[in-house]
Amino acid sequence: MRKAIAAAVAAAGATAALLLIRRRRGHGRLRLRRGIAALRLAARGGARYASNAPRLFAAAGENRQQLRNDLALQTAEDIADTLGAMKGVLMKLGQMASYVDDGLSPAVRRTLSRLQDSVPPMSPELAAGVVTEELGQPPDRVFARWDPEPIAAASIGQVHRAMTHDGRAVAVKVQYPGIAESMAADLDNVSLLRRMLKVTAPSQDVDALVTELRDRVLEELDYRREAENQRLFAAYYAGHPTIGVPAIVGELSARRVVTSELSTGARFAELATWSQEERDLAGETIYRFVFRSLYEAHAFNGDPHPGNYLFHGEGRVTFLDYGLVKYFTDVELEPLIHMVRDLCVANDPEAFRRAMEEAGFLVRGAPLSTDLIVDHMAVFYQLVRESRPLTITPDYASAVVRRFFDLRSPVAAYVAIPRSYVILQRINLGLFALLGELNATANWRAIAEEIWPFVQAPASTPIGEAEAAWRAERAGASGTAMR
Amino acid sequence: MTAEAYAAAEGLVERSAAAYVAGVPEYPADDGYYGPASVTWRVAGDLGRSVAGLRALMLQALHPLAMAGVDQHSNWRSDPVGRLAATSGYLATISFGDRAAAQRAAARVRRVHEHITGTDTITGRPYAASDPALLLWVHATLVESGIVAAESFGTPLSAEDGDRYVAEMTAAAELVGIPPGLAPASLAGLRDYLASARPELRLTPAAAESMAYLLDPPGLDEDVAEIWADIRGGVLAVLPPWALEMYGYPPQSLTQARQTEIRQALGVFDAVFLGEPGVLEARQRITLRMRAARQA
Numbered sequence: 001m002r003k004a005i006a007a008a009v010a011a012a013g014a015t016a017a018l019l020l021i022r023r024r025r026g027h028g029r030l031r032l033r034r035g036i037a038a039l040r041l042a043a044r045g046g047a048r049y050a051s052n053a054p055r056l057f058a059a060a061g062e063n064r065q066q067l068r069n070d071l072a073l074q075t076a077e078d079i080a081d082t083l084g085a086m087k088g089v090l091m092k093l094g095q096m097a098s099y100v101d102d103g104l105s106p107a108v109r110r111t112l113s114r115l116q117d118s119v120p121p122m123s124p125e126l127a128a129g130v131v132t133e134e135l136g137q138p139p140d141r142v143f144a145r146w147d148p149e150p151i152a153a154a155s156i157g158q159v160h161r162a163m164t165h166d167g168r169a170v171a172v173k174v175q176y177p178g179i180a181e182s183m184a185a186d187l188d189n190v191s192l193l194r195r196m197l198k199v200t201a202p203s204q205d206v207d208a209l210v211t212e213l214r215d216r217v218l219e220e221l222d223y224r225r226e227a228e229n230q231r232l233f234a235a236y237y238a239g240h241p242t243i244g245v246p247a248i249v250g251e252l253s254a255r256r257v258v259t260s261e262l263s264t265g266a267r268f269a270e271l272a273t274w275s276q277e278e279r280d281l282a283g284e285t286i287y288r289f290v291f292r293s294l295y296e297a298h299a300f301n302g303d304p305h306p307g308n309y310l311f312h313g314e315g316r317v318t319f320l321d322y323g324l325v326k327y328f329t330d331v332e333l334e335p336l337i338h339m340v341r342d343l344c345v346a347n348d349p350e351a352f353r354r355a356m357e358e359a360g361f362l363v364r365g366a367p368l369s370t371d372l373i374v375d376h377m378a379v380f381y382q383l384v385r386e387s388r389p390l391t392i393t394p395d396y397a398s399a400v401v402r403r404f405f406d407l408r409s410p411v412a413a414y415v416a417i418p419r420s421y422v423i424l425q426r427i428n429l430g431l432f433a434l435l436g437e438l439n440a441t442a443n444w445r446a447i448a449e450e451i452w453p454f455v456q457a458p459a460s461t462p463i464g465e466a467e468a469a470w471r472a473e474r475a476g477a478s479g480t481a482m483r
Numbered sequence: 484m485t486a487e488a489y490a491a492a493e494g495l496v497e498r499s500a501a502a503y504v505a506g507v508p509e510y511p512a513d514d515g516y517y518g519p520a521s522v523t524w525r526v527a528g529d530l531g532r533s534v535a536g537l538r539a540l541m542l543q544a545l546h547p548l549a550m551a552g553v554d555q556h557s558n559w560r561s562d563p564v565g566r567l568a569a570t571s572g573y574l575a576t577i578s579f580g581d582r583a584a585a586q587r588a589a590a591r592v593r594r595v596h597e598h599i600t601g602t603d604t605i606t607g608r609p610y611a612a613s614d615p616a617l618l619l620w621v622h623a624t625l626v627e628s629g630i631v632a633a634e635s636f637g638t639p640l641s642a643e644d645g646d647r648y649v650a651e652m653t654a655a656a657e658l659v660g661i662p663p664g665l666a667p668a669s670l671a672g673l674r675d676y677l678a679s680a681r682p683e684l685r686l687t688p689a690a691a692e693s694m695a696y697l698l699d700p701p702g703l704d705e706d707v708a709e710i711w712a713d714i715r716g717g718v719l720a721v722l723p724p725w726a727l728e729m730y731g732y733p734p735q736s737l738t739q740a741r742q743t744e745i746r747q748a749l750g751v752f753d754a755v756f757l758g759e760p761g762v763l764e765a766r767q768r769i770t771l772r773m774r775a776a777r778q779a
Contacts, residue, residue, distance in 0.1 A: 070771050077638075085530055085750025189743045 072123040076178040082119055083176065088156065088183045091119070092217055121158050124148035127174045134254035142252065143172075150174075152307075155220060155323050156183070161262060168261065170249055173223065175256035180221035187214045220323040223258040229301075229322035230260065236297050239473065241466035242285045243292075244310075244318035263318045265310030268434075274311075276439065281315030283392070283440025284447065284463055289319060290431055291451045295337070298328045304430035306437075315463050332420045335359030341454050344385050344445075349374045359418065366414035376411035379403045380428070383444040390444060397436025401429055489560050489692075491702025498568040500759030506575025506584075507765035513581045516658070519769075519776035522640065522648040527578045528769065530749050531632030534717040535625075536571070538632060540697060541722060542624040544690040545729060546683055548610035549617045551603035554689040556612070563696065577655050579769060589658035596660065605687045615661050620683075622656045622666055623676055630670070631721050635737065636746050645670045686729045694730065707755065713748030716741070 073079050083091065122130075127150070131139040139146040143162040150158035157175040164170055219225050227248045234245040244263065252259035266274075271282055286309070293299050301322055310318040338355035342348045349370045356362040362373065379400055383390055403409075417425055446460035450467075459465040517523040526532070544550045553559050559566050576588040599612035610617065630645050640648060646669050656666035667673040698715045700708075719727065720737040727734060757763055 070774060071767055074774070085753070086747040087750050087754050090751065090754050185743070186747060189740060189747065 069123075071120040072126075073120055073176065074123045074126055079122075079176045079178050080182060083156075083179055084182045084186075086186050088179055089186045089217070092156075092183070092220075119153065121150045121153065122174070122176065126177065127158065127160065130174050130177050130256055131172070133177075134257040135252060139172075143170075155321070156180075157256075162259075164249065164252070164259075168249070170252070170259050171246070171262045172252070173258045173260075175221075175223060177256070180256070183221060184218055187217060216324055216326075222255055223253065223323075224255055226321075226323045227253045227258045227260075229299075229325040230258075232299070233293070233297075233301065233319070233322060233325075236293075237289075240470050242281075242315045242317060242463055243289050244312075244316065246318065246320065263310050263320070265312045265318055268306035268309055268311070271309075271311045272437065274313075276441075278311075278313060278315075279438040280441050281463065282309075282311050282317055283435050283438045284442050284461065285315045285317045286431070286434065287440075287442070287444065287447060288451070288463070288467065289317070290427065291448065294328070294333075295451050295453055298330070298333060300326045300328065300424060300427055304427055304434050306434065326420075326424070328420070335361075336421075336424075337452075337454065340381065340384070340448075340452070343374070343377070343381055345452075345455065352377075359421075361415060361417065361421075363414040363416070366411075368411060368414065373411055376403070376409055376415075384448045385445070387443060387445040387449075389441055391439055391441040392432065392435040393439060394436040397432040400432045489563055489696045489701075492564050492700030493702045493704075495564045495567065495700065495703060496707055496755060497759060498564055499571050500756055500762050502568040502572025503575045504759075504761035504765045506572050507579045507768055508581060508584060509768065511579075511581040512583060514772075515577075515579065515581050515585055516654040517578060517651055519772040520779075521651055522644045523578055523651045524769065524773060525638070525644075526629040526633060526640070526648055527574070528766075529629070529633045529637035530746065530753065531635065531637035531717075532629070533714050533749060533752060534636055534721060534745075535628040535632035537697065537714065537718045538721055539621075539625040539628040541694050541718065541730070542628070542726060543621050544694055545686060545726060546617065546620045546680075547603050547606050547685055547687050547690075548608060548614075549620055550687055550690045550693070551601065551605070552599050552610055552612045552617070554693070555601050556599045559693070563700070577658060585658060589660075593660050603687075605689075606685075613660055615665060618659055618661050619656070619665060619676070620680055622652070622659065622661060623673055623680075626652045627673055627677060628721075632717075635721050635742060636717055636749055642670070649673050681725070684729065686731075691730070707752075710748050710752045710755070713745050714752065717745040717749070720745070 073082060121127075128139050128146075128148070131142060135142045139148075139160075139162065144165045144167070145163035147161040150160050151171075152159040154173050156179050157173050160172045160174060162170050162172050227250065230245065231248045231250070234247050237243045237245050246261040246263050249259040249261070271279060286304075290300070290304070293301060301319065301324070305321070308319065308321040310320065312318065335355055335358055339352055339359070339361075342351040342355055353362065353370045353373055356373070356377075357364045366373075378385070380403070382396075383392070443460060446457070447464065449455040449457035450460060450464050459468045526535075529535075544553075557566055573588055573592065577585050580588065593613065596612035596618075600610065602609050612618075626649055630640055630648065633640055649670050649672070650668045653663075653666045653668055657663055667676050698718070700711070703711055719732055720735045720741070722730075722732075722735075724734055757766065
């Protein structure tokens, strides 16, 4: 278990490891190992958090709800006790780690992903207080109907059902009061975090990583940003045949409250019980969503967490949670496009290597043969190197992660992830884990060719045809970045 | 004095956690000697409690007779982790257990103390672990350390709550065999007593060795050791200057940034502790009872 969790440590950890190796190659091996040990600590604290709480509630039997109510966070002090002094930050890191898998059983991974469940909900009064402060009136006035019982835990908050005065069913995410300030303060003092990465200053790379982590987590603390992200995605995918994005109700959203259209559908665990055909279609839509957003909208929703999807059958998927979105500039995106084009389409390994070097993924002039580099990187591109149906198995997903964490490879010492792509890596690993759990099969190359801006192939599947029709209808939308 | 080497500190977190869990009852017959509305329960759950415990041990060790008793009789050298775990288990039972459990635990400790007598080789003075004067030193340093650590790293107590805590803790003093009326019942009384005991104190080789071990226990998990280094920093930062001087440490200053960092480390340590089997449930049992008391 411990080893497994060690490996499950955030993509952040992996990235840190790679950065460290690059700088400290030779004498830095020990430091690297200790860096991983320290991050493992974060995951360990988080992981066991998660495995304990459900047992307590399960043991309570029919008193479960009562127990949850009795344990509810009633005051800002309760929240500080539960999530203050780094615990909120650890939980967030653990959450980031929760879908990165190196031989983790699905059960353990689910346990990790339930991390948030270990934090009791806010009492109805506490949640109502936050709504009142943010929206000016208590929730039963702001909304026509307000369900004081939360329906789900959310990132540093919880979700309530409500009905607006104009009759729309909505989901209202309410943030724990004080949590943003406490996590921001913990993240402001990054020396512990930096030492957990076990690096002595000055190291530009680690500073960049710590800064990126801090910035991304801080962004998630402001729900207005999330609302803006979601609004952009909803506008972009309006009318899409299989991709759904709940609309934001802007006038009922603020820094600690975000209101969106209520979506219902099957959860990821339920999808896993559906036919393989349904799972394949859902996998296809998730894949299209991720890469359409990246290549065409230049935006990446950074949270491929099983809890962030609702499934409606026939490949229709609603994508929830836009707390962690990364926008790319053309300049940032270009090297990625070059890499995939040079390796998979042009089949030009030397050009691929140059693209990696230009993007900062690979140290220039590394004393390695290009064959070796291509061999090392191939696993990340395996899905799209050949045009034929491929099944993403859990084994394959694990192999991708293992390669990512493979510090013994001679290539690893020369590979790094520039700061702009930290989140991208996180998503890639999470995406593979997710599709692996579905055992999803598709001709991923053919789908990718539809999306790749340098190919723009015709539709290869029924969903692709519906998508092509949608695109044809959206005049002027194609190739337009979200911002 | 034996020259036996100290055993490694493997399993410190695991065994302390298990002892703590065992001390927090699932079905208490009563609220024990303090109860969920007490200051004692708050201090026992305070973020600063690891610093408090280690600070108390460092002060206690400066009493040569108290130190000699531990060094010559207990399993401190052969199983220091077991000894620390047993102590934290005892404190959990006294604090959170019902009266019967607290009495049983205290009776066990008093029985053990009866057999601990001898002569300190350094001062040449005879000692007995059941001597109220020694017990009082141990008691008073623990109580004061709880207040001091909460002040710097946890939730500071108001002056009234500080007095209440000292008064509440006289129950623990009596349980362990200190005659009623002897343990200070106010913060001022506690501080007077601590000052009056200063002439008794000195750093014996046994104390120096013990505390060097405690501040940097070999064999800790690497990741726990990383956090332990910050906790050690916290302990030194809140030791009285005279105690630092006796141990040969330079005066410490605690910047706000360092204070925050130590608090964060304590939070991480707490999360690790919380991850041990049963700890979260034990915490929740305590939380539920404190909530009920708050609402009553």
